[in-house]
Amino acid sequence: MQGIYEPTYRVKKAWGISPRALKSHGITTVLADLDNTLVAWNKPEGGDDFFVWHEKLLDAKINLIVVSNNSTGRVKKAVKALGVPFESWSLKPLPRGIKKTLRDFNLSKEEVIMVGDQIMTDIVAANLAGVRSVLVKPLIETDGFPTRINRYFAKLVTKNKKENWEDDIVDPE
Template sequence: MISMFKPSWMFRDIYHVSPEFLAGNHIKYVLTDLDNTLIPWNQIAGDEKLAEWLKEMKKYGIKVIVVSNNSYSRIEHALVDYDVNFVSRALKPLTFGIDRAIRKYSLNRKETVMIGDQLMTDVFSANNSRINSILVKPLVNNDSWTTWFNRFIERFVFQLLKKKYSDIHWQ
């Protein structure tokens, strides 16, 4: 059961996830969470650093698709300056949004990774969809109230993971 919450890899933030690392692990498609993964949950849009990261991915032929539980309008506004496809109302921890992205863009699961800041939604749904996952630390520590309960459970699950797996560490 606890293995369903185990991320394939852990990085401090998306900027530590390089196209070289992904290519080295045969990853061609990045599904990524939006809030607190790409953009702080309480900000409207991303910055120049995010634009650079997305450009780097594109240069290496890695396709990035945002898979978020948030609304169409929130995501559309957030990504207006970037050339990125997205799936809204993804219903994570269910696999609905991930599976939709996989079907819509004809992705190979083995070549796909889900990046996100929550074990309970992003990593759990990735594992249930049988794709790779990367856990990152949230960009800002004060979450929206809707994720408070998830964070509470997450601390407990994280302790169990650390006990069971020796490779639970931030890269």
């Protein structure tokens, strides 16, 4: 198994992930972090890129569920504009939130993929839950203090590793 800090895939932006690639990997449901993955902190209502991508997913019968560490109130408010189901208080990097999502939505580990912008929370949680993951670049670099701390440690654990950022899910040769 890969290390817990290692995402299965690195893709520049969530909207680069195509329904076709998801389907070819047997994925029916995308679990996604909210802040800086789907919405920028300064544009919490979501941008066109998000809505166009979400539409494409739904057309392909692929579901999207937000898995967020934020409180229920905050996530509810945030995803209202996006029209996406969610799990809050997911306690990433613990796998609990992802496992609960699988139970609540009756999904298997094999048919989901976790997408997020932070190794120390999103990717570690996915690996501990035994689901595949996609690390994306944060939509906006400047964000809260805890996030900056996490990124600092993420830099430490990924140093010396070559990072290849793809436009879509691409399997290594």
